Amino acid sequence: MVTIKTRRFAFGGGWVALGADAAPTAFGHASDPDRLYLLDEATDAWHGPDHHWGAGFAITSRGSGRWQRPYEIDWRADGATARHRPVRGLELEVRRQVAGERYTETHTWTNTGGEPLRVTGLGLNVPVRDVYDGAATALARSCHAHVFTGGSWSWVLAEPMSGAPPLLGAIVRTGALWAYSVESRNTVTSSDVRGHLVVHPTDHARNPEAFGGQPVLDLAPGEEHVLAWELGWYGDREAFLAATDAPAGLPFLTAPVGAALAVDLAEGTVLGEGVTSRAHGIRHLDFERDGRRSRTAVAFLAPVRDLVEARVARILGEHRPAERPEPERYAFVPVDTRTGLRQTENGWQDWTDGAERVGMAVLLQQARLRGWGAPDAIDEALRGFARFAVERLIQPDGSVRRSSRPAPEGLRLYNTPWLAHFFHDQFALYGDPADLDRAARLLETSYSLGVRDHLLIGLPEAVVAVAGSLDGHGDPARAKRLRDALVDHARGFASLGSALPAHEVSYEQSMVAPLVSLLATAYAGAPDERLLAALRPALRWLRAFGGPQPHVRLRDIGIRHWDGYWFGLDRQWGDTFPHYWSVLTAVALRQLPEPLRTEDTERVAEAIFAANLADFGPDGRATCAFLMPSCVDGRPAHRPDPLANDQDWALALLLRSQK
Numbered sequence: 247m248v249t250i251k252t253r254r255f256a257f258g259g260g261w262v263a264l265g266a267d268a269a270p271t272a273f274g275h276a277s278d279p280d281r282l283y284l285l286d287e288a289t290d291a292w293h294g295p296d297h298h299w300g301a302g303f304a305i306t307s308r309g310s311g312r313w314q315r316p317y318e319i320d321w322r323a324d325g326a327t328a329r330h331r332p333v334r335g336l337e338l339e340v341r342r343q344v345a346g347e348r349y350t351e352t353h354t355w356t357n358t359g360g361e362p363l364r365v366t367g368l369g370l371n372v373p374v375r376d377v378y379d380g381a382a383t384a385l386a387r388s389c390h391a392h393v394f395t396g397g398s399w400s401w402v403l404a405e406p407m408s409g410a411p412p413l414l415g416a417i418v419r420t421g422a423l424w425a426y427s428v429e430s431r432n433t434v435t436s437s438d439v440r441g442h443l444v445v446h447p448t449d450h451a452r453n454p455e456a457f458g459g460q461p462v463l464d465l466a467p468g469e470e471h472v473l474a475w476e477l478g479w480y481g482d483r484e485a486f487l488a489a490t491d492a493p494a495g496l497p498f499l500t501a502p503v504g505a506a507l508a509v510d511l512a513e514g515t516v517l518g519e520g521v522t523s524r525a526h527g528i529r530h531l532d533f534e535r536d537g538r539r540s541r542t543a544v545a546f547l548a549p550v551r552d553l554v555e556a557r558v559a560r561i562l563g564e565h566r567p568a569e570r571p572e573p574e575r576y577a578f579v580p581v582d583t584r585t586g587l588r589q590t591e592n593g594w595q596d597w598t599d600g601a602e603r604v605g606m607a608v609l610l611q612q613a614r615l616r617g618w619g620a621p622d623a624i625d626e627a628l629r630g631f632a633r634f635a636v637e638r639l640i641q642p643d644g645s646v647r648r649s650s651r652p653a654p655e656g657l658r659l660y661n662t663p664w665l666a667h668f669f670h671d672q673f674a675l676y677g678d679p680a681d682l683d684r685a686a687r688l689l690e691t692s693y694s695l696g697v698r699d700h701l702l703i704g705l706p707e708a709v710v711a712v713a714g715s716l717d718g719h720g721d722p723a724r725a726k727r728l729r730d731a732l733v734d735h736a737r738g739f740a741s742l743g744s745a746l747p748a749h750e751v752s753y754e755q756s757m758v759a760p761l762v763s764l765l766a767t768a769y770a771g772a773p774d775e776r777l778l779a780a781l782r783p784a785l786r787w788l789r790a791f792g793g794p795q796p797h798v799r800l801r802d803i804g805i806r807h808w809d810g811y812w813f814g815l816d817r818q819w820g821d822t823f824p825h826y827w828s829v830l831t832a833v834a835l836r837q838l839p840e841p842l843r844t845e846d847t848e849r850v851a852e853a854i855f856a857a858n859l860a861d862f863g864p865d866g867r868a869t870c871a872f873l874m875p876s877c878v879d880g881r882p883a884h885r886p887d888p889l890a891n892d893q894d895w896a897l898a899l900l901l902r903s904q905k
Contacts, residue, residue, distance in 0.1 A: 255325060258347040258479045260412065268319045268326035268342065269300040273404075275412045275479055282387050283404050283414050285373040285442075292435055297371045297442040300340060300351070304332045305367030305451040308359070313338055325349075335359025352420070352474040357465035365463040365471070366451035369427065369444040372416070374404045376440035376805070378753035381746035385753075385787065389414075390805055391443055392793025395423040395457065399533070399540035401475075401490055402445065403793065405483070407753075409786035412479040415486045421473035422539065425449040425457050425876035425884075428807070431819035432879065437751045437808035441820070441878075447473055449876040456876035456884035458530035458541050483794050492796070493533045493540050499798040500545045500856040507544055522546070526553075526864045528798065545798045545860045551618055553862050554609070554897055558619040560866030561606050561894070562627055564588065567599070573637050574599070574650055576630030578606035580891040582815060583867045589815070589889060591649060596812045598649035600639045602892035604664045607631045609894045611671045612901035632672055632681070635665055640684075644691030659700050660750075662692040667708040670715060682719065685712045689728060698735050699747060701760040703830060706732060706767035706837075707902070729771055736768030740780035755791040755804030759830035762788050766837040778841065785842060788831055792850075798857050799823040799874060802850045804831050810871040814887035820878035822871040824857045826896035833903055855903075858896040861886070868893050 252263045252271055260275035273283040285293040295301065295314055303312045313330035320327045325343035332338060336359075341352045353370070357363040374391035378384050389404040400423035404414040423445045431441040450460035463471055480486040494517070495510035507521040509531070518532035523546040533540045547553075564586055565578045577599035580589040591597050610628055613619045638650035639661075646661035666688040673681040689709055697705065709732045716725035739746070739761060749757050762784050769777040791804035806825040810818045832851040835843075862868045869886035870893045876884050 253321070253326075255344040255349070257344040257349045257477075260414075260479050262342075262344070262349050262477075264326055264342065265298070267295075267298065267315055268321070268328040269298055269340075270342075271298070273414055273477075275414075277412055278406065278410070280387055281389070281406055282375045283389055285375045285377070290375070290377065290439075292430060292439070293373065293442070297373050297429065299371060299373055302332075302370040302444070303367065304336060304338075304355070304365060306333050306336060307362075307364040307366075308333055308335055310367070311336075316340075335361075336363065336365075347478055349477045350419075350474065351477075352472065355465070355471045357467055357469050360467055362467065363465045365448065365465065367449055368447040368463070369449070370446075370473075372402055372443050372445055374402070374443060376443075378438040378751060380748060381753040381757070382744045385744045390790055390793070391440065392795060392800075393426045393443060393445070394793075394795040394797060394800065395426050395445060396542050396797070397422040397424055397540035398535075398538035399490070399493055399542070399796075400445070401486075402443075403483075403486060405790055405793070407787065407790055408783075409790035411481045413481075413483070413486055414477060415480055415489070416475050416477045417490050418473065418475045421447060421471070423447060423473070424460055424541075425453070427452075427875045427877040427883075428820045429879055431807070435819075437812075438753075440805070440807050446876065447471070452880065453876040453882040453884060456882070458532075458543065460876070487794055493535045493538075494531075494796075496542070496544070496796045499796070499801060499853065500547055500859075503546045503548050505546075507546075528860055542797050543799065545857065547856060547859050548864050550859070550897075550900065551616075552864065553859060554613055554901070555619050556864055556866035557862060557868060557894065557897060558610060558613050558624065558866075560868075560890075561610065562620070562623050565606055565890070566627065573630065573634040576627070576634040577638075577650060578603045578631065580870070580889050582888055583869070583890050584888045589891075591651065593653075595648055595655070597891070598651070600635075600646070600650065601648040601658070601661050601664075602813070602895070604635075604661075604668060605892055605895035605898050607668055608664070608671070608898040609901075611668070611675060612898050614675060615671070616901070628672065628675070632669070635668070636684070639665065640688070643695075644688060645695060646688070657695065659692060659695060659697050660702055662688050662695075662697070663702050663705040663708040666692075667704055667711060670708065670711045673715060679719070682712070682715055686716060686724060686728065693731050693735075698731075698738055701739070701746070701749065701757045701764065703756060703760050703827070705760065706763045707833075710767055710771075732764070733768045733772045733774075736764045736777055737774070739764060740776050743780075744783075751808070755788070755806065756827045756830055758784060758788045758791070759804070759827075759834045762834040763830075763837055766834065766839060769839050770837070773839075778839065781839070781842060785838070788834060789850075792828070792831060792854075798860065799872065801857070802831070802854055803857060804828045810873050810887055813870045813889070813891050815889035816873075816887050818873055818878055818881060818883060818887070820883055821874040823874040824854070824861065824896075825871065826858060826861070826893045828854055829858055829896050829899050833899055836903055851903075855896075855900045858900070861893055862897065 265271040311332035316328035526548040669685040713725040792802040832854040870891035873883035
């Protein structure tokens, strides 16, 4: 007798495969047959039964438990029903069914005991394959998971990383999801793997304040709690969003402090409180319609100048290691915002006094160019940092170190364009030709060191700025050589298609945004249909990183899920929303040539810059990473990391991008 381990059920042009446990093991569609919408143990060795689709856990007043293998399964022609007992006196029935265009799942938890039951934690695994196993493979086989847990207004969208259809969407129709968490995030899965996504009707037991507050579910004897959702295939985001039956429309997710935010309420929806605030920061909006509650988050923002001047004062007052000798005392270092204590390097490459910390110096320059802040203090700091960079960071061969410490380190080309643009702007501020020459030499050296094979953050912008100043100060031949190198660089990447080389992560938003910037900048200087042809798919890849969630920390913000570990004090993996490098998408969108620029790209760019202001306080404090999930591997998150480190690029690039 042959045992059938999986059974396939068709819906909407695609299919779902239910395994021996009567839970989905895969979703697929004929129009994209190689796409893995779910993690697969054959491909992803770290994935296993504990995190299969629909496996989960309960935390209750009678104890805690997990469910995986059902004690009973009823198979039907249109699906299956599985039954579990995760906790004594708590029964879970999961009915899975296909019906025409949709596949549905209904989860019913029933208190079968004789006493009331308090449920403070429920989690369901939704293992979307959000994995970066190289650019070409990720674009061909992986999906971005865009998650929105807004109570009854909740959904999960698995969007192919290529940005092409079909998209697989799950929409809650009964019940509510109030949080999501992430598991399997550690040094084994590292930066290329987003982890296992878990959605929660409540995560109160582990993080009661997450996402504006987690509910407690009280079940009387015999009482049920139901969560039902439907899954379907969609041709684009707009079709999916139209199917979500949103209780409100939020064309904008930010507004100035004191202003009213526009909210378009659906018929029958009631808004809990007014949509304005006199304080800078995040505010939750609560809605109710037909007895169903939902929630999202928006931000009310202080003026950019106020935030910048407060941050500049904080940088000058706390981030310079005055205890060091010269010129090291002119560096900029991270600070623990809980105490104001400067963070020592501790041999950790992302806590150094170079590399990404250059963003603090760049922010000071942008403030000084506008006459913001204390000019004498900024001038002293910038001249001191320039001396520090020349004497401690720039090597004799023209490469740039991460740190002033004389420890061995490999070549890191990322560091070069940041300093090149810094010295260009020193020239713009103070007029010393040596600074312009140094900026040009750094860029020229980077090409001799192999930058043509890399997608470096800020390189195209640095080349354009330096070449423009060389033109204006009597060296057009040198300017032309730099521009020609940039165009050649762009044509090389245009010829690669999706076969992008791995960088510090195998594939990521901060590779694709610089790719779009490189192609767009080169096209602006040397219009070439090959560059425009390469830009079109690259733009689609870039836009796919940021989801359409109606939440200020999520909408259009590129997914990143490792920076809390590398740059934060808590060393916590997991989604960081918004991470400051998400503004690279905004920078790239503003560089698009006319054939690709639209009102929507302009709106998205502005919204990304605005969302990042939520990570800066009116007192000048800031965080390098806001950990978005309610928990990561069981550790509470949904909070800012206490380290102010490299986040100032968000403000610096906002100012630099303004005309």
